[in-house]
Amino acid sequence: MSNRRVYEIARELSLDTKEVMRRLQDAGVEVKNHFAAVDDELYERVFGNGRKQNSPRGGKGSKKRRRVVIDASATSKPSRAAGGDRPAPAKKAEPEPEKERGDGVIRLEPGATVKDLADAAGVPPARVVKILFSLGEMKTQNQTLTEEEIELVAEELGVRVELTEAVDLSAPEPEVEDAPEDLIEKPPVVTVMGHVDHGKTSLLDKIRQTEVAAREAGGITQHIGAYQVESGGRKVTFIDTPGHEAFTEMRARGAKITDVVVLVVAADDGVMPQTEEAIEHARAAGVPIVVALNKIDVPNANPDMVMGQLAERGLTPEAWGGDTVTVPVSAKTGEGIEDLIENILIVAELEELKANPNAPASGYVIESQLDPGRGTVATLLLTRGTLHRGDIVLAGTSYGRVRAMMDYTGHRVEEAGPGMPVEILGLQGVPEAGTGFEVVEHERMARARAQQAEAALRRQELAQGGPTRRTLEDLLGQSGVKDLNLIVKADVAGSVEALRDALTRLSTDEVRVNIVRSGVGAINDADVKLGAASEGIVLGFNVRPTATAKQVAEREGVEIRTYGVIYQALEEIEAAMKGMLAPETAERETGVAEVRQTFRVPNVGTVAGCYVTEGEISRNDRVRVVRDGTVIYEGEVASLKRFKDDVRSVRQGFECGIGIENFNDVKEGDVLEFFRIVEVER
Numbered sequence: 080m081s082n083r084r085v086y087e088i089a090r091e092l093s094l095d096t097k098e099v100m101r102r103l104q105d106a107g108v109e110v111k112n113h114f115a116a117v118d119d120e121l122y123e124r125v126f127g128n129g130r131k132q133n134s135p136r137g138g139k140g141s142k143k144r145r146r147v148v149i150d151a152s153a154t155s156k157p158s159r160a161a162g163g164d165r166p167a168p169a170k171k172a173e174p175e176p177e178k179e180r181g182d183g184v185i186r187l188e189p190g191a192t193v194k195d196l197a198d199a200a201g202v203p204p205a206r207v208v209k210i211l212f213s214l215g216e217m218k219t220q221n222q223t224l225t226e227e228e229i230e231l232v233a234e235e236l237g238v239r240v241e242l243t244e245a246v247d248l249s250a251p252e253p254e255v256e257d258a259p260e261d262l263i264e265k266p267p268v269v270t271v272m273g274h275v276d277h278g279k280t281s282l283l284d285k286i287r288q289t290e291v292a293a294r295e296a297g298g299i300t301q302h303i304g305a306y307q308v309e310s311g312g313r314k315v316t317f318i319d320t321p322g323h324e325a326f327t328e329m330r331a332r333g334a335k336i337t338d339v340v341v342l343v344v345a346a347d348d349g350v351m352p353q354t355e356e357a358i359e360h361a362r363a364a365g366v367p368i369v370v371a372l373n374k375i376d377v378p379n380a381n382p383d384m385v386m387g388q389l390a391e392r393g394l395t396p397e398a399w400g401g402d403t404v405t406v407p408v409s410a411k412t413g414e415g416i417e418d419l420i421e422n423i424l425i426v427a428e429l430e431e432l433k434a435n436p437n438a439p440a441s442g443y444v445i446e447s448q449l450d451p452g453r454g455t456v457a458t459l460l461l462t463r464g465t466l467h468r469g470d471i472v473l474a475g476t477s478y479g480r481v482r483a484m485m486d487y488t489g490h491r492v493e494e495a496g497p498g499m500p501v502e503i504l505g506l507q508g509v510p511e512a513g514t515g516f517e518v519v520e521h522e523r524m525a526r527a528r529a530q531q532a533e534a535a536l537r538r539q540e541l542a543q544g545g546p547t548r549r550t551l552e553d554l555l556g557q558s559g560v561k562d563l564n565l566i567v568k569a570d571v572a573g574s575v576e577a578l579r580d581a582l583t584r585l586s587t588d589e590v591r592v593n594i595v596r597s598g599v600g601a602i603n604d605a606d607v608k609l610g611a612a613s614e615g616i617v618l619g620f621n622v623r624p625t626a627t628a629k630q631v632a633e634r635e636g637v638e639i640r641t642y643g644v645i646y647q648a649l650e651e652i653e654a655a656m657k658g659m660l661a662p663e664t665a666e667r668e669t670g671v672a673e674v675r676q677t678f679r680v681p682n683v684g685t686v687a688g689c690y691v692t693e694g695e696i697s698r699n700d701r702v703r704v705v706r707d708g709t710v711i712y713e714g715e716v717a718s719l720k721r722f723k724d725d726v727r728s729v730r731q732g733f734e735c736g737i738g739i740e741n742f743n744d745v746k747e748g749d750v751l752e753f754f755r756i757v758e759v760e761r
């Protein structure tokens with residue numbers, strides 16, 4: 080049996096929701112709001128006949144049909160200024176603000192806010208807020224609306240809405256095939272991978288130094304996440320963050336950036352676990368491998384042994400009749416570096432790496448951070464087209480006009496072509512590494528799409544139940560012997576040492592303090608990710624988290640605590656450790672409810688329509704979801720309502736609506752047990 084919502088029926092039958100509710104009421108059924116569910120039998124009974132007459136659009140699939148019309152042609156509509164039916168002028172002006180077209184239809188861009196809708200419909204924003212509220216949605220003027228919300232509110236207001244242009248956020252690169260004659264050769268993009276200590280960083284440094292030395296003017300290259308070197312008039316772009324972590328992370332976000340992988344293998348150490356992992360990653364991505372046989376200067380270097388190991392893994396060197404380009408190098412002396420670059424170019428040539436420079440620019444974000452003086456500083460790597468200063472860039476939830484653009488030497492540039500890394504200023508928000516970007520024509524469109532991406536992200540988080548935040552107290556509140564995993568960052572090495580030692584000494588029989596990582600510098604993404612992986616927390620002493628680290632912490636539910644004085648950090652951790660030993664706790668059951676129906680409320684999640692069978696349940700209780708005798712979830716009550724009103728508690732024998740924090744999978748027939756944690760004497 081399937082359920083339809085009131086608004087779905089209205090949509091399906093092209094009726095007003097009020098009319099649907101009236102008919103249900105006439106049939107003796109109490110309906111509370113647009114989201115009330117109507118089962119098949121009731122639907123047939125009430126609307127069985129009317130469906131045919133009432134459905135001018137008829138057809139099956141009409142249940143899915145949206146009243147919101149996606150009008151993909153909207154951006155090319157004839158300009159009003161031009162009058163008549165003259166086509167829009169070639170130079171596109173900012174699109175006109177949303178407005179009524181005189182036929183009762185208003186146009187809105189996806190990602191429209193409450194205010195946008197209110198303005199377009201000519202009503203005060205408060206009216207829209209009120210309608211949303213009656214639908215169980217709490218929104219302020221500047222919050223974006225989902226398509227469904229726009230539709231429902233429009234219906235209440237008695238206006239029809241057309242959404243201009245549907246946007247696919249998942250495809251940063253336009254799906255256009257460039258004509259062969261438009262393509263020019265683009266520099267290969269290289270990522271350096273290999274086992275720890277085999278010399279990835281040294282090699283990248285050496286390559287860059289060689290380049291600096293080669294350039295007459297000298298000058299210092301600055302770290303922007305990528306740089307270029309030139310050989311025989313051709314350029315190679317190196318991603319400046321070594322390691323397969325960066326590579327996989329980018330790939331995980333769908334970024335196909337790397338054209339060639341340089342696999343660094345130390346000639347004195349050979350193939351190691353991370354070498355194998357790197358080989359797997361490169362193969363999985365279908366990226367050709369060039370082997371840099373490093374440290375050939377060390378006395379115990381054994382290139383033959385290493386080449387044998389590589390051959391065993393399908394990377395037979397050319398010298399041995401295979402087809403893997405293997406270049407002996409020394410990142411220390413610089414020997415073989417030129418050779419390596421030339422070989423990278425040869426391998427790249429076989430890949431026929433080409434791009435159209437005359438297209439609107441698109442590519443990927445390599446790095447980004449918030450600079451106190453300059454705002455968001457992002458490094459972009461172009462895969463197609465040419466980026467100009469003044470262009471409007473959209474990268475996931477960030478967007479903005481390119482205020483300034485610098486190449487990796489720090490020189491200002493006016494434009495950048497395919498394969499080139501550039502640092503740009505002007506974005507709002509800090510996009511994550513690996514996010515695709517593209518140039519869009521209008522700032523309004525960029526804003527709308529960024530907001531849409533933001534909303535999609537929030538929906539995703541909601542669907543995944545959101546992060547469960549682990550605080551110091553939570554970690555220490557668990558029973559049994561506890562491991563307190565800490566990531567410690569400080570401004571100077573001395574403090575790191577001091578903190579590490581002092582914190583470790585805090586360990587007791589019941590709580591073991593483990594310093595998972597410690598280091599100097601700001602708290603970055605990697606620190607937070609490690610915090611998440613080790614279920615620990617991050618401590619900062621005189622350092623702050625970067626903007627992206629904050630975002631990651633938020634997303635992953637990792638606590639970051641920052642201090643200015645060492646003893647304060649120690650005292651707090653020690654107090655927390657002791658605190659948890661103070662009272663013992665026990666559970667006290669308060670009530671039981673049965674789930675009789677479930678409702679999906681946009682942006683809120685699933686709400687369970689319940690009947691309280693025992694005791695008295697309260698908004699502040701914890702709740703356990705029991706299905707067929709098995710506890711499937713335990714968490715907090717997010718909302719407790721009687722009809723439309725929030726209530727503090729509901730007694731046995733009454734119905735209510737219950738939302739469960741971070742849990743949307745509640746089903747009809749589930750039993751909800753409510754309880755409270757109370758303190759008892761030890």
Ligand SMILES: Nc1nc2c(ncn2[C@@H]2O[C@H](COP(=O)(O)OP(=O)(O)OP(=O)(O)O)[C@@H](O)[C@H]2O)c(=O)[nH]1
Pocket residue numbers: 273274275276277278279280281282321373374375376377408409410411412
């Ligand atoms: N003799 C010699 N030493 C090298 C060479 N390349 C790197 N080293 C040394 O090897 C050590 C590790 O080099 P890194 O460049 O830090 O290695 P890595 O692979 O980047 O290491 P992680 O960043 O920790 O993964 C350093 O002490 C380097 O000085 C080389 O060609 N010859």
